[in-house]
Amino acid sequence: MNFVGAGGGGALAIRTFERGVEGETLACGTGCVAGAIAAAASGKVATSPVSLRTRSGSLIRVHFEGPPQKARGVRLEGEARLVYVGQLTEEALQGFQPGA
Numbered sequence: 001m002n003f004v005g006a007g008g009g010g011a012l013a014i015r016t017f018e019r020g021v022e023g024e025t026l027a028c029g030t031g032c033v034a035g036a037i038a039a040a041a042s043g044k045v046a047t048s049p050v051s052l053r054t055r056s057g058s059l060i061r062v063h064f065e066g067p068p069q070k071a072r073g074v075r076l077e078g079e080a081r082l083v084y085v086g087q088l089t090e091e092a093l094q095g096f097q098p099g100a
Helices: 029-041
Strands: 002-006 012-018 023-025 050-053 059-065 072-077
Touching: 002 029, 012 029, 029 050, 029 059, 029 072
Parallel strands: 012 050
Antiparallel strands: 002 012, 012 023, 050 059, 059 072
């Protein structure tokens, strides 16, 4: 779930809560795209690119072509951070058949 509202410095503010996390996340690319296009479609912002400030403080820019109701060529621009590294055990992969 994303909440988008007025922010400072010409950017919208976005807050994201994700199922499975059961709390607020620092950022969500999919949520930024949805929020930016919804804001453009409702007339809250003029046109692409749309800037959003995430909970982490990062600035994400969403670029798209055409009117927001038929947006295409959607691209994200911003910082990427590694937040987790994991390893799967052989047991976890048991029965996994990619491409099947």
